[in-house]
Amino acid sequence: MEVGASYEFEAEEWFRVSDNRHEYWDWLNELAGLVGYHWRNPDANGPGPFRELILYGRHTGTIGAIASAKLVADFDTWDQRARTFKDDAFYEHYALMRSMFQYAATDGAVAVRSY
Numbered sequence: 001m002e003v004g005a006s007y008e009f010e011a012e013e014w015f016r017v018s019d020n021r022h023e024y025w026d027w028l029n030e031l032a033g034l035v036g037y038h039w040r041n042p043d044a045n046g047p048g049p050f051r052e053l054i055l056y057g058r059h060t061g062t063i064g065a066i067a068s069a070k071l072v073a074d075f076d077t078w079d080q081r082a083r084t085f086k087d088d089a090f091y092e093h094y095a096l097m098r099s100m101f102q103y104a105a106t107d108g109a110v111a112v113r114s115y
Helices: 021-034 051-056 065-077 079-085 088-104
Strands: 061-064 109-112
Touching (some): 021 088, 061 088, 065 079, 079 088
Antiparallel strands (some): 061 109
16 A cells, blocks of 8 residues: 555445454553563564554554555464463454454455544
8 A cells, every 4th residue: 555545445344343442452452462562672663463553553544455464464373372361352352353354455454443
């Protein structure tokens, strides 16, 4: 995707991932804990699992197909650990997020909106 470009879409799918932004932010913090991310780590802004969500997922924006495909791979890699990391609600959200990025991974995008 190019910054400032306009795009048309053939189909859309809506995914509601939380009832409010604080619930979503709490889940992002749990996701960061799953992969051992901490903002004080020297490599905190470098590449790593779920970095697109952990670093930018709290903001409004668009995640394109390439980043979506990378996130799907992250979800697949960490799936077994995620199943036992927290409670069922954490994993249900994890699976929903994976399906959202899977939908966009080929030639789509995810528009992140926080209300």
